Amino acid sequence: MKKWIALVLVVLLALLGYVAAGPYLAINGIRQALAEQDMGKLERHVDFPALRVNLRAQVEDWLARKAGPDVQGNVIGSFALSIANNVAGRGVDTVVTPLGIAGVLQGRSLWKQMLRETVDGDSYGKPIPADPLKQAQTRYESLSRFTATTTDEDGKPIVFVFTRQGLRWKLTDIRLPR
Numbered sequence: 001m002k003k004w005i006a007l008v009l010v011v012l013l014a015l016l017g018y019v020a021a022g023p024y025l026a027i028n029g030i031r032q033a034l035a036e037q038d039m040g041k042l043e044r045h046v047d048f049p050a051l052r053v054n055l056r057a058q059v060e061d062w063l064a065r066k067a068g069p070d071v072q073g074n075v076i077g078s079f080a081l082s083i084a085n086n087v088a089g090r091g092v093d094t095v096v097t098p099l100g101i102a103g104v105l106q107g108r109s110l111w112k113q114m115l116r117e118t119v120d121g122d123s124y125g126k127p128i129p130a131d132p133l134k135q136a137q138t139r140y141e142s143l144s145r146f147t148a149t150t151t152d153e154d155g156k157p158i159v160f161v162f163t164r165q166g167l168r169w170k171l172t173d174i175r176l177p178r
Contacts, residue, residue, distance in 0.1 A: 015167075018167065019164070019167055022164065022167070022168065022169040023138070023140075023146035023148075023162045023169045024138075025169070026045045026162055026168075026169040026170060026171065027133050027136070027138075027148060027162075029041060029044060029045040030042065030045045030046065030133065030171065031129075031131055031133065033045065034129055034130045034131065034132075035129035035130075035131075037102065039098035039099070039101065039102050040098075042098060042101065043098050045169075045170055045171060046170060046171045047163070047165070047170040047171065047172045048096060048097055048098065050163075050170075050172040050173070051096050051171060051172060051173060051174065052092060052093055052096045052097075054172065054173040054174070055092050055096055055173075055174060055176075056088075056089045056092045056093070058175070058176055059085075059088045059089065059092055060085045060088070060089065062176075062178070063081060063084050063085055063088060064081065064085075067081050067084075132150065132158075132160075133148050133150065133160060134150070135150065136148035136149060136150045136160070137149045137150075143164070144163060144164040145161065145162070145163055145164070146161075146162040146163075146164075146169065147159050147160065147161055147162070148160040148162070152177055154177070156177030156178075157175075157177060158174065158175070158176060158177060159173075159174070159175040160173075160174055161173035161174070161175065
């Protein structure tokens with residue numbers, strides 16, 4: 001009987017360890033997928049529908065704040081803001097897909113090759129892989145929410161939010177600087 005209890009405890013501890021390491025495994029999986037430019041691998045670690053919804057809401061909020069109450073208060077301004085939200089939303093919907101990310105990475109690769117920012121310095125070599133989560137400060141916000149915070153060129157924080165979905169962790173939001 002003691003062996004069965006010990007076995008159950010070992011299995012529970014292993015499961016707990018796997019779930020606790022999950023966000024770090026997701027970050028590492030995203031790094032590998034970006035380095036290999038493998039969108040299939042990236043899809044395993046990114047919840048693209050949730051990410052699209054969250055980024056679109058941030059872009060719409062940013063546009064509304066930039067427009068201000070005067071623009072939103074008149075008919076023409078409100079109509080122009082509606083069109084801007086629609087265009088920006090479609091842009092987010094287009095880019096935040098595996099195919100859109102692949103296109104961005106392909107453009108980045110060509111740009112890096114032109115600048116000779118490649119692994120071996122040769123313009124035909126492999127570009128230095130993108131690593132947006134390099135030197136990120138990480139923390140658990142709850143049992144099912146984890147954040148990795150980096151900064152942009154201006155020192156403003158960019159927060160990558162990972163959410164637990166069952167036993168797996170996926171990137172579901174990127175809080176852009178304001």
